Amino acid sequence: MSGEATAREFVRAFNERDLDAFVATLDPEVVLHSMKGERRGLDEARQWATRTPDGVQQTIVITSVEEFGEKVLARIRRDWHWAEDGTFAASDDMAWFFHFKDGLIDLWRPFEDTAEAFAAFNA
Numbered sequence: 001m002s003g004e005a006t007a008r009e010f011v012r013a014f015n016e017r018d019l020d021a022f023v024a025t026l027d028p029e030v031v032l033h034s035m036k037g038e039r040r041g042l043d044e045a046r047q048w049a050t051r052t053p054d055g056v057q058q059t060i061v062i063t064s065v066e067e068f069g070e071k072v073l074a075r076i077r078r079d080w081h082w083a084e085d086g087t088f089a090a091s092d093d094m095a096w097f098f099h100f101k102d103g104l105i106d107l108w109r110p111f112e113d114t115a116e117a118f119a120a121f122n123a
Helices: 003-015 019-024 041-049 114-122
Strands: 026-036 037-042 056-068 071-082 089-100 105-110
Touching: 003 019, 003 056, 003 071, 003 089, 019 026, 019 041, 026 041, 026 089, 037 041, 037 105, 056 089, 071 114, 089 114
Parallel strands: 026 105
Antiparallel strands: 026 037, 056 071, 071 089, 089 105
16 A cells, blocks of 8 residues: 555544554554654554544545655645534644655654645655
């Protein structure tokens, strides 16, 4: 599977709360740089991707993807809806950087600033 396909599967599994498929995209030593801090390994990644079923919920929409070697940069939009009735709450644009080792994601980092994301991608 290509890096782009794996990144798309990461997003699909996250959106659908398919935790087994989500973890299957990850290297055992994965590092996730979440907004709430760094998560390391498959157990912490699974815990990070587990969401409560109430309150405001996000759906990730990929708007573009670039792949170079072991790196993928996805521009994404987070659409937020209230779980109770599906009412739209907000939307924001970001970029997600993925790095791969042996075909699996070993690093994921979200960026609110796309210029910073491109700098990481081009490094």
